[in-house]
Amino acid sequence: SQELEQSPQSLIVQEGKNLTINCTSSKTLYGLYWYKQKYGEGLIFLMMLQKGGEEKSHEKITAKLDEKKQQSSLHITASQPSHAGIYLCGADIPNAGKSTFGDGTTLTVKP
C-alpha cells in the first residue's frame, strides 16, 4: 500500500520566518495535494500537483513535486499567524478512486 510520510510532525516558527514541510511517498505519486486545517474547521484544499517538477504558488505558499514524483515540499515565505494550522498532504491511489494521507504537520507561528 502507498504510504505518505510527513516531516516534521510539528513546527514552531517566529512570525516572518520561512519554513518547509515535506511529504515523502513510498511509491510514485500520480496526484499529490496539500490541505490545511484550522482547529474546529474542515480541511481546505490548497494545491494539487501532478507532473514531475511541477511547482504551484498561492499567495505566500509554494508547493513543489520532485522530478521523480516521490516527494513534495510545501514552503511558506514570511510566515504569519494566519498560516498556523495543520498541513496535510494527500495522494491518489491509482485506479482505486481513493486517497491516502500523511499524518499532518502542526504549524505554530509566534507573533
Next chain:
Amino acid sequence: NAGVTQTPKFQVLKTGQSMTLQCAQDMNHNSMYWYRQDPGMGLRLIYYSASEGTTDKGEVPNGYNVSRLNKREFSLRLESAAPSQTSVYFCAINQRISGANDLTFGAGSRLTVL
C-alpha cells in the same frame, strides 16, 4: 466548506449508545467518503460510496455502517459506540479534476465516547 454539510458538529455519547452522522452535498458529485482523523494517525478512510446505492469498506470500517440512499446524502452510523471511536469525523466528496482526485471536506464532527 460550502457544498458539504455535516451534522452534528459535536456529540458526546456513552459507551453502547448509537448515533448517526449526516452528510449532505449540493454539488452533484458521485463519490462520497467518510474519514476519521486521530492525532498522529492522519486521516483514515472508514467507508466510501462511488455512486448512489453503492458503498465499500475503507481502511477502518469495523464498528460503523453507512447508507447512501440518494446522490446527495451519505450517512455514517455507530450502532454501539466505543471509546475507541472518539475522533473527528470528516465527510468528503470527490470533484475529480483533470483525472485526479480532488476532495472537498465538510467541517468535521467531533465525537466523544465516554
